[in-house]
Amino acid sequence: MLGTIERIWRYPIKSIGGELLDEVAVDARGLAGDRLYAVRDAEGKFGSGKNTRRFRRMPGLLQLQSRYPGGTATEVPELLAPDGEPVPDPNSYVRHYLDRNDVEVAREGAISHFDQLPLSVLTTATLDWVRAAVPGVPVDERRFRPNLLVRTPPGTPPFVEDEWFGTTARIGDALCIRFQRSSERCVMTNEAQQDLPHSPLILRVIAQAHDMRLDALATVEQPGCVQLGDTVELT
Template sequence: MKVPVTPIGTVSELWRYPVKSMLGERCEALRMEARGVEGDRLFAVRDSKEKFGSGKSTRRFRKIEGLFRLQASYHHQVPHIRLPSGHVVAGDSPAVHQMLSEELGLPVVLAREEAISHLDAGPVHLITSASLAWLSSALPSVSIDARRFRPNLVIDVPGADLVEQAWLGKRLCVGKEVELEVCAATERCGMVASTQSDLPEEPSILRHIARQADLKFGVYARVVVPGTVHFHDSVVLGNGETRDLPPRC
């Protein structure tokens, strides 16, 4: 690996979402591989028309209300889903499909990823503390929290600006092992304003990002060199020219 020259910050949060569009789990370490974060969105709720539950409707996805009321975490590589009642159902339980169907109000099954990816775009999603500070300074009365944007990595960097937008096409070396290439800006949808856990609905968040940043907030990256990222790992910025690579995401 070519050694980059510009230190930029540290990893302040790590997140994984075992089931697409459900609340996820905060982690101390994440394994990065070609697909992205190991286990991230590996499962999804699938309806009778073979569309996957999401916060938006597209060719592959169907917006399903209520997914944000559910929280998923891994136990020995099996997702366990906590319902609003507090009841927890294992993803390999025969009862999981019926319980999810009753909770969401339509027939669904819990499906493991096969030929069709559950990921929206790039393999790894990251945001910075500077972007969150930029948003907080513009909306001081609004509850701004990294959880609204469902990142895999939050990188603590100085300032209050959309700094990661300047990283497109560049490499990030995270900790001792992982190298990422930033490949696309993340286009936001209404999920960022939705109620989740203790965060209230805040439509002004999406309006501000639309007006001031053309709906772009955070970036996607692909994994160039796999490995494990840890909480508080250092992050350094390279020039994006470490080796020949296949097409970007």
């Protein structure tokens, strides 16, 4: 057994704060409704913490939050202002918030909203190491935007996720995932969000200790449901 599911995170709108869940369905695309929407500009680039071929840096998005009303991904997600209140018109709000008239909150089309693979898994062992490496800087898993935080047994070394690459794990009764590789981290790990202040130290220590990489990215081998407390076992 690798550990148990400690937290489940879904991010209805890419690069915006997400929602904690007790359980959720998972299919080949990932958690139902995860990153199904994104802030998109007139050139078709998605709001992010970086500038790339597909992404446009839009500072401040992490101060916002998103959730599906009633917890179901069949509805359009709500956008929440920094004070936690839902906004009546997400498009108007993000245009004013970003001071840009060319952006909208758009559903995924032909181009995937995912940076890489559909599922990100992080362990408490690695998260605890980051906390110890940057004393005085508030750190929790929101810095790294995993879908699943796995509580690992005492004594588990940091970056244990590396040992899982190329293996398949069962989560709960039916869900099976295959660990592929880790995420290459960017400046989003340093960004301020809600009660977490900006700090350049976080990305710096990850770069020095682990070549900018942290978590385990996975594909879904067999759809299923994940719940808090589910065991994660190699198959």
